Amino acid sequence: MANFVVVGGGAAGLELVTRLGKSFAGNKQHTVTLVEPSGHHLWKPRLHEIAVGSFDNELDAVSYVQHSVCNGYQFVQAGMSGLDRESKTIVLDRDVDGNNTLSYDYLVMAVGAVSNDFKINGVREHCLFLDSSEQALLAWEQIKKMLQSSTQQRISIVGAGATGVELASELAKLNQQLSRYKMGGSLAVTLIEAADRVLPASPKCMSEKVQRKLEQQGVTVQLNAKVQSASHHQLIVNDTAIEAQLQVWAAGVKCADWLANLDGLETNRINQIRVKPTLQTTLDDSVFVIGDNAECPQPDGSMVPPRAQAANQEATHLAKQFKRLIKDKPLQPFIFKDGGMMIALGHDYAVGSVMGNKLVLRGRWVRNIYDTIFRLHQQVLFGWGRVSALMILKRVKCLLNPYYKGSLS
Template sequence: MSKIIVVGGGAAGLELVTRLGRSLGRRAEHTITLVEPASHHYWKPRLHEIAAGTFDNELDAVSYLQHAACHGYQYVQAAMTGLDRSTKTITVSQPVNGEATLDYDYLVLAVGAISNDFKTPGVSEHCLFLDSAEQAQRAWALINPLLRTQGEHRLSIVGAGATGVELAAELAKVSEKLQRYRHGASLSITLVEAADRVLPASPACMSEKVQRKLEQQGVTVLTNTRIQRAESGRLVTADDQVLTADLQIWAAGIKCADWLTQLDGLETNRINQLKVHDTLQSTLDEAIFVMGDSAECPQPDGSFVPPRAQAANQAAGHLAHQFARLMKGKPLQPFLFNDGGMVVALGHDYAVGALMNDKVVLRGRLVRNLYDTIFRLHQRILFGWGRVTALVMLKRIKGLLSPYYKGNAS
């Protein structure tokens, strides 16, 4: 009997155990186990909606316990803390039972990445992060009172990548909607980026359109601005400019958690990603696979797979097929990333996207529909089209009956 353990219940990890549970888990000779400390799955590209109070927990969150029972895999609510490659065991910390060990035949690490504070003084103490649903919920718990209190409030967001841009746009939309309630509260948002443009990894023409839209929404965009240190209620730039704010959110750069560098000698790079071959197998242990943002996976042209949601989704599908080959004694095939472009949401009714190898840049409501479709494709893998269709219909009905900003519903 083969025991496959997948650590990390993000988009890649959950899609992988779903596929493996359906294909292998229902057979008596295979056991598929998901190890994840959280109780519910949230699609990471939508964490900014949780922080802005516009995410629908009832329809879009997934209970790991219920999902596992329906899809042929086991769920262990725990955080991985150690690895012993010689005995093929991992150590996990559980919220109730404490420390335990789990044995595996094959181990898949899909723990994602976190924001990189670049060791900037004061950031960890005085800034919020959006690396998990729990952090996004904490941000919402602090933003919500500001939106309910009359007067102008200030919010600074450091990092104009996809997360920072989408959060700024979503909060700007929420602040605009609040004016309909004559509540007297407004949110002044400043987006800070060290590079010379927002979305520095995207085509220049896409960056221009995104920044123009942000400014139309009332967001102050500061490019070529590097943060020197963070203090309580203010950020100090490299040229000693002071940006005061009621709340400060850090969304600049990525790295992987430090504990990945302590996994029984597995190779890591400077941002703590685990080094793998093009088969997604660890460079030092063929029984350990790594996928998603936590993997440094080489490509034929000498580049590496970028840390994007679509790369993680593609890796999950690829690895599910490779496990089927592995069980039949066939050789593993390399993972080749296919770049499908980039879509960034700027509020619930507008998005900008670069498609066809960045040759076409589109914007508007139809592109926002494409953004939502990407999320529905993720849900389709988890549930199938029948339930996804029902969820879409329910969400549209709720949208007609509920205010856009859920904080005003209570």
């Protein structure tokens, strides 16, 4: 009998327990448990849409309780606060059925990553982050209040990676769409990036196309702009004050600080847990790590990048490897296959790079591909039948409702 415990219900963790739960359906010898503090799963690459009120929580959110019952795994609503590798138990941050520990035979860490404030003075206190659905919903509540003003409201976004770029574009689209309400106020969006171009990890020609589109949408882009400090409604950037009613931090990536003290497991400078090519930790073969919180080496000496597609591939790979594991077969190494990058710039436009970043595409049909990636994630969770029904329902709602579902009153 094998007891699999997965910590973290993001894209990687939820896809893994879904695949394992279905694989072991009817087999009482193996149990699968998901440990996650939230009650609902929302796909992290679309948090920027939640922050702007354009994400359909009713149709696209996943209840862990309901999903676990339908897919053969157990759900424990709690966070992880510690690990005892010798006794093979994890410590929970709350009591569950009178106990705050959980035993495992094989543990999978899939807790993801968060934005890196680089310990800049005032950032943690005066900027909003978009690392969770709760934070994204908080941002939307503040933006709704700003939209009720009769004067122009300013929003500063720090970090022109995927999250920052998509959020800036979505806000610009919101500004255009809400003109139908004939409200007196408007939004002025400024995107601040320390590098010399937006999307610094993408091909240069892709960065140029994305920046051009952002500027066409009315976003002010500031490059080579280093944030020195943050205070209430103000950022100091290159010794110049930038005023804004809302300040969003979307720069850098790191993992939670508590991962650096997880019973001696090896971590790097941004708290990622070091793993072998088999996704097992370097010091304990019973502990696996997938997603953004893993530092996984590749044959060419590089590391798997912290992207959603890498997390999805790792979940698929590990589900297959666990089947081999219970049959006493050797584990195979994980090899990341880069499918390129796609950035949404509003609901009708996207820019993407494919073929090893040799070809850059743009347009409405690229946005359709972007949406298909999300539907593929849902397909793993629900199957094509329900996904097709969700797509039809969403189309009907779009025809009947205003573009933005959130109440502005």
